[in-house]
Amino acid sequence: MQVAVIGGGIIGVSSAYFLAEAGHEVVVIERHGNVAEQASFGNGGLIAPGAVTHWSCARAPRSFIASMFKAAAPLRLRPGLRTERWQWLRRWLAESTLERFCIHLERMQRVAYYSHHVLQQVQERHGFSFEQTRGFLQLYGDAQALLQAQPLLDLLNEHERPHQLIDAAAARLIEPALMPSTPLVGALYLPHDEAGNCALFTKQLKHEAQRMGVTFHFNTAVQAIQTDGMHIALDIDERRFHADAVVLAAGVDSARLLAGLGMRLPLQPVIAYAATATIRNFDAAPLAALGDTGSKVIIARLGDRMRMSAMAEPGAAHMQMPDMAFGALLQVAGEWFPDASNYNKAQFWSATRNLLPDGAPLIGATPVPHVYVNMAHGAHSWAMAAGSGKIIADLISGRTPEIDMDGLGLSRVC
Ligand SMILES: Cc1cc2nc3c(=O)[nH]c(=O)nc-3n(C[C@H](O)[C@H](O)[C@H](O)COP(=O)(O)OP(=O)(O)OC[C@H]3O[C@@H](n4cnc5c(N)ncnc54)[C@H](O)[C@@H]3O)c2cc1C
Numbered sequence: 253m254q255v256a257v258i259g260g261g262i263i264g265v266s267s268a269y270f271l272a273e274a275g276h277e278v279v280v281i282e283r284h285g286n287v288a289e290q291a292s293f294g295n296g297g298l299i300a301p302g303a304v305t306h307w308s309c310a311r312a313p314r315s316f317i318a319s320m321f322k323a324a325a326p327l328r329l330r331p332g333l334r335t336e337r338w339q340w341l342r343r344w345l346a347e348s349t350l351e352r353f354c355i356h357l358e359r360m361q362r363v364a365y366y367s368h369h370v371l372q373q374v375q376e377r378h379g380f381s382f383e384q385t386r387g388f389l390q391l392y393g394d395a396q397a398l399l400q401a402q403p404l405l406d407l408l409n410e411h412e413r414p415h416q417l418i419d420a421a422a423a424r425l426i427e428p429a430l431m432p433s434t435p436l437v438g439a440l441y442l443p444h445d446e447a448g449n450c451a452l453f454t455k456q457l458k459h460e461a462q463r464m465g466v467t468f469h470f471n472t473a474v475q476a477i478q479t480d481g482m483h484i485a486l487d488i489d490e491r492r493f494h495a496d497a498v499v500l501a502a503g504v505d506s507a508r509l510l511a512g513l514g515m516r517l518p519l520q521p522v523i524a525y526a527a528t529a530t531i532r533n534f535d536a537a538p539l540a541a542l543g544d545t546g547s548k549v550i551i552a553r554l555g556d557r558m559r560m561s562a563m564a565e566p567g568a569a570h571m572q573m574p575d576m577a578f579g580a581l582l583q584v585a586g587e588w589f590p591d592a593s594n595y596n597k598a599q600f601w602s603a604t605r606n607l608l609p610d611g612a613p614l615i616g617a618t619p620v621p622h623v624y625v626n627m628a629h630g631a632h633s634w635a636m637a638a639g640s641g642k643i644i645a646d647l648i649s650g651r652t653p654e655i656d657m658d659g660l661g662l663s664r665v666c
Contacts (some may be wrong), residue, residue, distance in 0.1 A: 253277070255648060256486060256495040258474050258509065260287040262454045262634055263626050264501035266641025269374075269457050271499070272464040274649045279495070280466060281486065283473035288454035291503050294526050294601035295634055296561030297552040298541055299371065300388040300445035301364035302408055302415055304632045306347070306356040306611035307564070340520040343609035352610070354403055359612040359659040361407065364632060366655045367639025368446070374638055378460055382453040383555040385540035388445040389426055393435040397545045401440060416441045429536050434588050447541035447552035450634040474502075476512045477623060484622050497622040497648055504604045506627040513620050517665050519606040519628060525577040526561040526601050528554075529585065529593035536591035549584040558593060560585045564631065574600060605630060608665060615640050616647055616661040624648060625662065 253276050257268045260282030271278045284290065347356065374380070392398040408415045423439035424430055458468065477498060478485040486493040500506050507519045531537045531553075541552040549562040560581040582595045606628050608614070613629040613636060626644045629636045643653045643660075 253496040253648070254279070254494075255497045255499060256281060256484070256493065257499045257501055258477075258486070259501035259503060259506075260284070260454075260458070260468065260470070261290055261292040261501065261503050262288060262450055262637040263292075263503070263629065263640060264499070265454050265457050265461060266637045267499050267501055267626050267644050268466045268641075269461045269464070270641045270645035271648065272461055272466045274645045274651075276645075276648070278461070278466040279493075280461075280468045281472050281474055281488070281493070282468065282470050285470050286455075287458045287468070288451040291603040291605050291633070292450050292454055293603065294528065294559070295450050295603070296526060296550045297383075297447040297449060297554050297559050297634070298388065298445075298543075298550055299368060299448055299635045300442055300541065301361055301368050301635060302404075302413055302440075302442040302445050303388055303390055303543070304357075304360045304364040304635055305404065306353055306360060307344075337520065340518055340609060343518055344520075347610045350403065354407070355659070356610045356612055357403065357407055359610075360632065360636075361411075361413075362655055363613060363615070363639055363643075363660065364635045365411075365413065367636045368444075369639070370642050371638035374457070378456070380453060380456045382448045382450075382456065384446055384448040385553050386444070386446055387426065387540045388442045388447070389423055389540070389542040390440040390442070391423065391434070391436055391542060391544040392438050392440070393544055393546050395437055398438050400545070405440070414442070414444050416443070427538055427540075427542055429538060429589055429592065430542075431588055431590060445541075447554065449554050474509065477509055479513070479620055479623065481621055495622075497624060499624045499626055499644055499648070501626045503627070504606050506625065507606060510618070510625070513618070513623065515618060515620070515666055517614075517628075517662075518609055520609075521604045522607045522630070523565045523602055523604045524561065524631065525574070525581060526559055527578055527581045527585070527595075527598040528557050528559050528601070529595050529598040531556050531558060531593055533591050533593075537589055537593070542588075544584075547580070547584050549581060551585060551588065558585065558589070560598075574602065577602070605633065607631075610664070612660060613640060614660070614662055614665070615643050616657065618662055619666065 257280045420436040475487040543550040578600045607630040646653045
């Protein structure tokens with residue numbers, strides 16, 4: 253089949269790679285001049301399936317919601333949101349009971365663990381090097397944070413996933429440069445989880461995809477998807493591009509293209525922020541990736557740089573509150589690893605991704621024949637990309653995916 257993939261982010265390029273591997277003729281259509289120019293460009297780098305989670309206020313609803321309105325909260329809401337955002341938040345709250353939280357967590361981790369396995373296969377096959385580090389340390393600053401981790405620990409135990417609940421002293425041995433003053437009562441150590449440079453990996457994968465025959469059309473934007481039920485056509489400027497099937501992997505813009513086909517999904521654009529600082533003192537820098545559940549800041553070592561990321565703001569217009577958001581990132585980095593870098597020279601970046609109220613991705617066929625989606629991976633697209641790409645290629649090729657697809661398709665939202 254000739255398959256058109258809309259979007260050259262990590263999700264689109266992974267889809268194209270596996271579609272080509274399955275023997276299809278693949279074209280990627282990307283409006284920017286290269287791959288990984290949008291949300292895949294400067295992300296937090298975490299490929300940590302054991303740390304993939306659904307935001308939830310199930311265990312502390314009142315304090316959680318109150319904290320959302322604070323200036324430097326990890327999940328921030330500003331007053332005056334539009335009606336559809338409040339509707340989305342209502343649905344998100346409904347998905348935040350402990351029972352629903354556990355269901356979503358299992359679905360998201362199912363994709364992420366599979367994806368990590370597929371990513372490692374790809375990496376071994378091609379010998380990619382993308383500034384990877386091994387191991388993720390989830391810090392718990394107080395007893396309450398440790399208590400709230402219980403559903404996650406139960407899931408990791410149930411599925412026998414490699415993890416260790418360790419005390420503060422053991423955590424400090426894993427990250428010896430972590431400031432002794434950092435509040436710490438314990439940590440979850442995920443020894444096989446990773447961090448790596450998503451944009452670098454995407455470019456290497458693009459190169460391999462091109463070698464396998466995938467064609468990339470850059471600086472080309474799809475205006476609309478047309479269908480007569482039998483055939484697919486993409487409107488591109490004055491032209492029409494015909495394909496047997498299309499995979500929508502357009503990140504945050506997927507919603508608009510789906511709306512043109514009559515599908516209105518409860519997607520919410522959520523902006524997130526990252527800062528990158530060059531390491532000047534390697535003895536004082538983190539060795540791998542770590543985060544804490546309070547601030548929700550993640551710090552990942554990427555080569556000779558540190559990447560700090562956090563803060564999610566549903567529906568925010570781009571770059572509306574960077575000083576406060578970036579200040580919060582640098583504050584945590586400065587407290588944990590004060591001598592690692594000149595943080596005042598850090599570079600800032602932000603991007604938007606789409607999120608469904610239940611947090612799980614959408615991978616699979618749509619009600620419109622020959623139109624497939626690979627989208628809404630929220631804060632974990634990099635962690636879920638390789639597996640999602642393989643799954644979409646399997647589905648389009650008429651093969652059964654290697655994991656159970658229950659709860660990952662469009663039927664749960666439309
Ligand atoms: C600050 C931050 C930190 C993050 N940290 C992590 C992390 O640590 N771990 C993790 O797993 N995930 C993380 N994420 C999430 C992840 O990086 C992104 O969600 C992911 O890269 C999205 O990939 P994508 O391919 O779906 O979208 P994108 O990378 O945005 O790609 C979509 C592409 O589609 C193109 N496009 C859109 N519309 C059209 C059109 N009409 N025609 C042609 N092309 C079109 C766009 O130009 C774009 O290049 C983070 C995100 C942010 C913002």
